Amino acid sequence: MEESKLPKGEQSRGRLLAAAASEFAAKGFHRARVSDIVKAAGLTQASFYQYFESKEGLYQQLMDEFFSRLWELADGGSKVTALGKADVFDQVRENLVALFRFFQERPELTQIVLYQAEAGEELHRKLAAMVSANLRQNQAAGHVRAALSPEVAAEAMVAVCYRLTARFLLTGEKPPEQLADEAVCFLAHGILQEKR
């Protein structure tokens, strides 16, 4: 929705969240200051405390929103199970488009969460565990190759999404749709030409 169509309170809250994401990404949580956040948002310190209890409270809201959507997107593989074989490739592509769009729309938060977080290893493992569970389910449904190690493939898929996001998406080199097309080509069928 365009900012101008939102109620004024929502606009201010949104501008504070956006300004805070930039500040946190640029300076890290500890060095980011409420005074700089309100300045960047064109608002007053008083208005900040109308919407947020503290810098910590704002950060927590940013993270809660980011993660609740990230878990949904990372669980996208679960949508595949019910499909017929013909639709699986398209669904995987669609999941990647949604994931890359989400990252592209929040470059600062993506930077913070995926590449600066102290809890990076924990996050990677949690995401891989979700993907692994979905791969297993889709092996049972006949969509994913039975020979595959779901555990290893899941770690690999998360690493690929991380890297392609950093290398091509956040640099602005490729839009989400193109990156998803090129990524699904690799992830779905690998590099080797089938023997004929």
Place this chain on the structure above:
Amino acid sequence: MEESKLPKGEQSRGRLLAAAASEFAAKGFHRARVSDIVKAAGLTQASFYQYFESKEGLYQQLMDEFFSRLWELADGGSKVTALGKADVFDQVRENLVALFRFFQERPELTQIVLYQAEAGEELHRKLAAMVSANLRQNQAAGHVRAALSPEVAAEAMVAVCYRLTARFLLTGEKPPEQLADEAVCFLAHGILQEKR
């Protein structure tokens, strides 16, 4: 070769290199001290300077040896071009075994170079450029699928090798051969069951 079969000078030099790799990995280059390196190697400060000009000189030797072998291994894809179709999968697997064995035999240097280096992004791009060139060549030879973006697939492959090394190899969870088997399954043919 077993240490005891090497000439004494080579043994001492080797022990200093090994001790230094541990120190650099544990403390970083700047905080590692020659006095701790010689102590860990069971040698004297004087013997250190028989073999190395300085801490910097030793570090450079470690890096030169590591990288000259890493470039060879990362270029393994060039061996694929001359093969017949039937051998390609096995050659890719063999390349991965060699790469994972190399990392496993030098866990400290691998840690330093792949995961702590300030020049990490530059290294990743250089490796991806080599892999990309080989993918292109193997597309021309009919081994690699024509639909694949070599650039994106190369970035993805390097990211997968990095991650699987950190996650399964350096943790001791999987030996190089098993990890190569599971990685080549994913890299060669992707996750999806072909339509029947």
